[in-house]
Amino acid sequence: MAAVTALGWHAVALPALRAETILRAALPVRGVQAILVTSGQAVTALAGRVPADMPVLAVGAATARRARAAGFVHVTAAEGTAEALADLVRAEWRPSAGALLLATAPGYGMDLVTALRGGGFRVVRRCVYRIRPGMPAPEALRAMIGPGGVDAALFFSAETARQFLRHLPRDVREGLRSARAIAISDRAAGILGAAPWREIVRAATPDQAAMLDLLGVAGEAEGSAAR
Structure with missing residues (x-):
């Protein structure tokens, strides 16, 4: 929000997902050589x-920063995708050194598990x-967006895009025809294709900096503020 505002846009936070911790006790890590996290929510x-001294392999820089802020002292970041995290593991860790613990949510992480198990981990x-x-x-959604509509919308995950479209009122959906959707990945962009956006663009890399590059500075694109 602060970064979008600093570019001169009027930013509105529209939560599409709610994360809830379901781990209530210490998680046994005996025999585990490293913990894999693909989301800050897992952190x-x-x-x-x-233990805070357990090696943590994070999917990207933002998740790694969150892990360090939470007190973990041995944190390594991949390049922002599950595929990059698998590549990092294969390059720097050995299957014989112990198990890998993937901390995730129901319905998430199976592609990463399959890729690593295929490599002997x-x-x-x-x-x-x-x-x-x-x-x-x-x-409430209509009130948040306001009568002026949306100039641009940033989607930081495929699931965010899916839930946004699933719960969008018909009249608000029609208002997207003049808006630009900025997606963090090909998967998110594909989901957003179900709505009548003026344009859908994908970040060059799956991180906030690349998303903001596509948003640009207010006034340089079409002059009006984005929400």
């Missing part, structure tokens, strides 16, 4: 429930948080 769930998948829809009621 929140693990903080104080696993033993992967223990543990659901430590869950994701639920978090979109506001239609009346």
Whole structure:
């Protein structure tokens, strides 16, 4: 929000998902050589429930920063995708050194598990948080967007895009025809294709900096403020 505002846009936070920690006790890590996290929500769930000196392999820089802020002292970041995280593991870790613990949510992480097990790693998948829809009621949504509509919308995950479209009122959906959707990945962009956006663009890399590059400075694109 601060970064968008600094570019001169009027930013509105529209929560599409709600994350809830479901890990309530210490998580056993005996025999585990490293913990894999593909979301900052997993970091929140693990903080104080696993030893802080456990090696943490994070999907990207933002998740790695969150892990360090939570007190983890041995944190390595991949390049922002599950595929990059798998490449990092294969390049720097050995299957014989112990299991890998993937901290995730129900319905998430299976592609990563499959890729690593195919490389000979033993992967223990543990659901430590869950994701639920978090979109506001239609009346609240209309009030948040306002009568001026939207100039641009940033989607930082495929699931965010899916829930946004699933709960979008018909009249608001029609208002997207003049808006530009900025997606963090090909998967998110594909989901957004179900709505009548003026344009859908994908970030060059799956991170906030690349998303903001596509947003640009207010006034340089078409002059009006974005929400």
